[in-house]
Amino acid sequence: MLYLFYLIAAISVISALTVVSAKNPVNSVIALILCFLSIAGHYVLLNAQFLAMVHIIVYTGAIMVLFLFVIMLLNLNRAAEPMKTLGTRVAAVLSGGLFFLTLLAALRNGISVTAANAFDPGVGLVHSVGMSLFSEFLLPFEISSVLFLSAMVGVVMLAKKEKTWTPPVRNAFTEKPLTEHELDAEG
Amino acid sequence: MVTADLLFSLVPALPLVGAVLIASARRYLSGTVAGMLATALMVGAFVLTAVAFSTFDPSTGGHTVRVFDWIQITGMDIPFAFRYDALALTMMLLVTGVGSLIHLYSIGYMHNDARASTFFAQLNLFSFAMLLLVMGSNLLITFIGWEGVGLCSYLLIGFWYNVPDYNYAARKAFVMNRIGDVGMVLAMVLLFQQFGTLEYSVILEQADGFSANAPILIAATLMLFVGATGKSAQIPLFTWLPDAMAGPTPVSALIHAATMVTAGIYLVVRCSGLFELVPLTQDVILVIGTATALLAASIGLFQNDIKKVLAYSTVSQLGYMFAALGMGAYSAAMFHVIMHAFFKALLFLGAGSVIHALGGEQDIRKMGGLKGSIKITYVTFLIGTCAIAGLPLLSGFFSKDLILAFAYQRSPVVYAVLVFGALLTTFYMFRLLFLVFFGSYRGKAHPHESPLSMTVPLMVLAALSVVGGVINLPHLFGGHEALKHFLATASSGISNETLHLSVTTEWILMGSTVLLVTSTIAYAYGRFARKAELDGEPETMPLFKRLLAERWRIDPLYAALFERPFGWMSTKLHTVGESRIMIPLTNGVGGAALRIGRVVRRVQTGNASFHLLAMVVGIIAFLFITLLST
Amino acid sequence: MEQEVITAIRLVPLEHYVILSLLLFSIGIAGVVFRRNTIIILMCLELMFNSVNLLLTAFSAYHSDPRAQVFVFFIMLVAAAEVTVGLAILVMMKRNVDSVDVNQLNRLKW
Incomplete structure (x- = not known):
């Protein structure tokens, strides 16, 4: 095992x-x-x-x-990604390592956990998780659907192809958009 | 609140309403209309006071009228309350009564002034503050009034602000008063720290438990007295009062003769129970009062400005009142306060009338022979002069004689000094009278009598100066000292005072004083009335006389002692402290921040991956610190 | 049967799971800083999510408490939503600056 x-x-x-x-x-x-x-x-x-x-x-x-x-x-x-500078890479490895070491040091005395509940072989099966989810956590579960809805709307908004819009060229004095004839004259 | 209490607490509201109304509408009101409004409100206040006075029962000893809660926090309860008792009523009658007359007088005196309505607003504001001062049932209310009258005094002395000297005089008065106010504030702090309240009644009640000359009481009373010397122009803070004559003459009469300058005396009488417990402070007051009386009288001898003479006379008379307070003769002091208010207001208003008649001339060397052209002013001024000299049966006679009797009982030396001061007073007052009204006219203007609104107050005050003494007629003249018994209900100090001279002694004292005074008048008549003996500039005089004419050179002395070191210190603080230390220091701090910023700003690269790295490093550092600390 | 499950679960000490998830989490952190490709950074984030999930599940099993597993379930929900938004932003980024290099995002000041 x-x-x-x-x-x-x-x-x-x-x-x-x-x-x-x-x-x-x-x-x-x-x-x-x-x-x-x-x-x-x-x-x-x-x-x-x-x-x-x-x-x-x-x-x-x-x-x-x-x-x-x-x-x-x-x-x-494609493996076209350029690498970061050497310093950043060293810093990345160092920070990951240091993070690990720091939290490992927190475990230096071991963890003494006494089980809070008597052992139940059913925990983790569909029945027990489902009971907990639909009784105690029903409201958050329902609300999470709102989260998904908003995520969906946001994604559609973000990923929608933007229409390219260029401001019309205006006459400096009258502030009216130039006619095509004038645009031609401007070159 | 019962009706009498309501009327009583409405008294200060009237002048306040007047001040606010006139001040806000001053552009639309002519001086005369504003003056009439102000006068009407003051008369209204006087009537209210009279009603409150008539319904007052002295035997109850007075009570406190709580208008509203003001400062209420843990361990501190200071209500906005008035003290409805004999002392407050007496002062209120004086303030509103004399105040009304002077308001009336001002209508005529100020009718040519472009800012007359502002003047009346400030005058009404002063009356309000003065009423607060005398009515307050605790030191803090009194202090509001105390500061309020100081402010109005400043405003009114500098009323003609386009004359630099007048502004300087106003500032001098203000600063001198602030010195006294520091003493007042310290006294309040001490008393509050000791008694946990500022109510007069509670403080006086609890002070009975202290032994005589307890250190805390010595400190508190001395500080109160410092406050009183500032407001009432005693040594060493008296030099502002003569300069304060820069203000319009009604102001000099109301503020700098009749009411505000007596605030110090009122304060001491109000706290008489405290001062009774501290003989040391009483001795200090006696010495300073006597010295002031003599010093100011000696300076008054050779002044040539009609208002300056009166100003020094005021300082001198205030000295008499403080001498009386120092001897524990509170009723005598209060008596003299009232009598002095009558005749000194009269004299100032008379002087104002003379100045008005001569178109602004104040130098008595350019007057003379005016008794023919301005008769009413002459007669009333003569009455006032006789009253201040203490000619028999006039008001000043009774009050000054009472003080002198107490002085004789206390010590022959004090008595001698005060009698000598009284003779000096007689001499310079009659010198003034003779130089102004006798002989021949030495000026160029065309004297004309003042309008009725100015002469009526003169006549009323003259009448009061003649008969005023009856309010405290001594047993010797068949009276029964009504004022004393009335005030004794409000002040423990007054009920304790005793005068135990034999009738014969009193007659002898009185007779000798009268004899000396009349011979002084005769001497002055000889010197000044027949052939006016005029003084030139001080430089030409013999040494001692020059010293007197130059007011003992006290102003230059103060300048050398206080102003110049202060100026030197300020300059040094500017050149060294400010330029060499503070500015480089502040600029250095700013510059350092700038330089550090220039370096640190490079951390803000704006690169997302760099910020990510920084965040991770930060988290690791945070965890590491947490790890170390567990 | 029951005894077997208990021994099966508790045979592996809890510390092992803690260390394993720590290791995965640290690798995730290192990856986030190490790589420039934004899509790999997103994947490292997923890795860190999963290490946390693993830790929660391990404790849940040791305490016999199903509620922690419900939490893991919710974390999965949020992670799914987060990934969709993150990938949409990635698509935007590619479209606007024609790159998924995180160094292109260098205008975070002002």
């Missing part, structure tokens, strides 16, 4: 590193999908079966496809 965990964890970390280091964005997306699948594996290990399924559907099925789609749409599937 423990070895299984280590295996999946190794896959997660390696694929995550690949996401960051791959030159081609498409490779990054593939690595990220792999990483998400491994995280779904962790969910299964933790008996969170509902989450594992939702995770695969939402992330791998929807979000990552969206990413791929955008990459194809914008024709980014």
Whole structure:
């Protein structure tokens, strides 16, 4: 069991590193999908079966496809990205490392967690999560649909092709738009 | 609130209404209309006061009329309240009565002035402040009035503001008064700190528990007295009053003779219970009062400005009142306050009438022989002069004699000095009278009698100066000291005072004073009435006389002692403190900020990825600090 | 059956999950700063979201509390919305400056 965990964890970390280091964005997306699948594996290990399924559907099925789609749409599937300066890259690695070390140091005394509830094998299955979601968290759940609606409207607004508009050339004195004849005369 | 209380608290409202009305409509009101309005309101205030006076029962000892809550916070309750008692009523009658007459007089005196309506607004405002001063039931209300009369005094002295000297005089009065006010504020702070209230009645009640000469009381009373010296022009703060004669003459009469300058005496009488407990302060008051009386009288001897003579006479008479306060003779002081208000207002208004008649001339060397041309002014001025000299049965006679009797009881030295001062007073007043009205006219103007609105107040005040003494007629003349018994209901100091001289002694004292005074008059008559003996410029006089004519050179002394060091300090602060320290310092701070900004601004690259990095570094630093601190 | 699940879950110590999600999160942070391609930066953000999700789920399982998993569910909702908006902005950016280089966004001052 423990070895299984280590295996999946190794896959997660390696694929995550690949996401960051791959030159081609498409490779990054593939690595990220792999990483998400491994995280779904962790969910299964933790008996969170509902989450594992939702995770695969939402992330791998929807979000990552969206990413791929955008990459194809914008024709980014080339390793044409110039690198940042060396200093920034060193700073990036340093800051990531330091962040990890700082939070790791917070764990230096280990975590002593006593389980808050008696163990229930049903936790993480569809039934228990669904009961909690539709009783205790019904209102936030409904409100989140508003969030999606607004996100949808926003995306449509943003991605809509803008009509290019150039202000009409005006006569400096009368402030009326110039006629075509005048425009020709201006050259 | 019962009706009497309501009427009582409406008294100061009338002049306030007048001041606001006239001030806001001053462009549309002619001086005469404004003057009539102002006078009508003052008369109304006088009538209200008279009604309040007639319904007042002295045996109750008075009570406090709470108009509204003013400052109410934890540990501090200062209401806007008036004290309805004998002392306040006496002062209010004086202020509104004499005030009404002087308002009336001003209509005639100011009718040619372009800003006469402003003048009346300020005069009404002064009356309001003065009424607040005498009516307040706590020190803070009194202090509002105290500052208000100071402000109006400043405004009215500098009324003709296009004359630089007058502005200087106004500023001098203001600054001198501020010095006194510092004492007043300190006294208030001390008293509040000690008693937790500023109500006179509570303070006086609680002060009974203190032993005589308790340090806190010494400090408080001395500070109160400093305030009184500023307002009432005593040594060392008296030099502003003669200069204050720059204002229009009715102002000199109302503010600088009859009412405002007596505020210091009122304050001491109001707090007499405190001063009774501190013999030390009483001695200080006695010494300063006596010294002022003598000093001012000696300066008055050789002044040539008709109003300056009267001004020094006022300072001298105020000195008498303070001497009386120092001896614990509060009723004598109050008596003299009232009598002095009558005859000194009369003298000032008479002087104003003379100046009016001569078209603005104030130098008595250019007057003379006026008794034929301005008869009413002459007769009334003569009455006033006799009253201030203390000729028998006139008002000044009774009040001054009472003070002298107390002085004799206290100490022969004080008595001798005060009698000598009284003789000096007689001499310079009669010198003034003879030089102005006797002999032959030495000027060039054409004297003419003043209009009725000016002569009527003169006559009323003359009548009061003659018969005023009856309000406190001593037992010797068949009276029963009515004023004293009336005031004693309001002031513990007055009910404690005693005069135990034998009848024979009193007769002898009175007789000798009268004898000396009449011989002084005769001497003055000989010197000035027949053949006017005029003084030239001070430079030509013998040394001692020159010193007197130059007012003991007190103004140059103050200039050398205070003004010049202050000026030197200011210049140094400017050249060194400001130019060399403050400006480089402030510019340095600004410059440093500028230079730091020039460097730090490079952090704001505007590059999103750089900002992202900065944010991450910040978060890590934040976490790191949190980690270290747990 | 029940005992098996318990041992299965608790066989892996909680610290391991914490360290794993920390590691993923740090990689995400490093990636955000490291790369210039905006789409990769968005993907790193997703990675960080997921590390947090993993942590929440791990604690949920150890405490036997389904509410944390509901939270993970909501985070997924928000992440989905965020990704759509983010990608739309990316499309805008590509259209306006013809690049997805984050260094093109250098006018954040003024």
